[in-house]
Amino acid sequence: MTGPSNPRMVEAFAHPAGAAAAQVPGGATGWSGTLLHIHIAPAASYEMEALSEGRCVAGRGIEGDRYFLGAGTYSPKPDVREVTLIEQEALDALNRNDPPLQEGGLRLLPADHRRNLTVRGVPLNHLVGRRFRVGEVVLRGGRLNFPCRYLEELLGMPVYLPLYNRSGLNCGIERGGIIRPGDAIELVD
């Protein structure tokens, strides 16, 4: 396994998407969500492992995760990848084949989608350029996540098109700390 190297993270609000979105007001407010699952993988392509507690380190990622270690598939490419999130609601839509993009529903388990945090009740597409709290940790939405063929190949499932535009959010960590499933998620500003 690759040891800690020097992951090249782009600060969330320095990313062109995050920077542009931060200048534009709007987006859902008044919502309140929940952290359902935390997953990390020790290296590229390794199966994700569930955590009952994750330590978030500002500017780095979740301790033990491949992107924290600089050992991810995309680590050589500078980007916002400290923490990735996906909505349980998007996974539910895939499961009911909505919209009907293939023969039947796709069951994507929390360990399968390869995002770190599975959340409920959080409008991720509204959070680019926004700060929000997960328990004691403060995240910054840097850019929308984008599905990749690599995930399709790993899963052997045609998830590329179904995940399009609901693939989650890539975030930076503004304030580190411990997160646990069940933590409340809410907008900071």
Next chain:
Amino acid sequence: MTARLIMKLRVAEAVPVTPDVLHLRLVHPSRPELPAWTAGAHVDLRLPDGRVRQYSLCGDPADRGCYELAIKRETDGRGGSAWVHGNLRPDATAHVSAPRNTFPIVPEARRHILVAGGIGVTPLLAMARQLAASGADFALHLCARSAAEAPLLQAARAACGRRLTCWFSAEGRRFDPAVIGEGADGTEIYVCGPQRLMDAVRSALTARGWPEAQIHSEHFAPINDETFKPEPFEARIASTGQVLHVPAERSLLDVLRGAGFAMPSSCELGVCGSCECGYRDGLVIHRDVVLPPAKRQDRLMPCVSRARVAVTLDL
């Protein structure tokens, strides 16, 4: 190009089946089912130092609960099997990729002849199980020095019954490819074992008129052409026109990665097929052992293969 999930599997059983073959049963620590596979498939086993070795699955493809491997200790090998024999005991953890099949059963064939030499029985045993389950017409020829040294002999007997023929050289019975008979439409031959067995079967059958395309084999060993002298060449990227210089001491894969191309790879020995890449023109020196001849006209394995002077890649 295929990315495969890597799992940390638990060794549920590790049983020596001959003096130098260890039979492993691997299960997932939390999931009841492992990724599905078909007969002929192999997995990558990752050693702690980062080396990767390919081993065929020899269990029953219908059993999603475990993966079975049978690994021979190769005293003059590259160290992978010695690590397995020394470390994979019950409850140990094995880092194993999801399976991949570069040696599949030809589905439309009417008859299948399997020829196994020694530990080469592993993918063919899985094939025998799958063929028996589907009621297909098949035969397994198993070559070994003796019954005591034939890995998985009992399992082969159980799977094949009267479809199994044993060839034990200690008893003076050496496999004669002539028993397979003349080339027949709809009959496919699958050979796995030492290179000399695969070469002997292939040359005997082609001499008797069997088409090359009906003879399938798989081989996990590094390329051993020590007289090969790598020369520098130019690789042109078709989509951009960019030209990359590949010096003699670097692989094409390495140069592509250095130029920012995300190329999957696994064995980097020309055996696993992970880094397959298309090309348009140029004289390619194929040094892998995985691409079938028909695909070599426009596909190459950049981990080991090179070009004379220049090549244009479909990237």
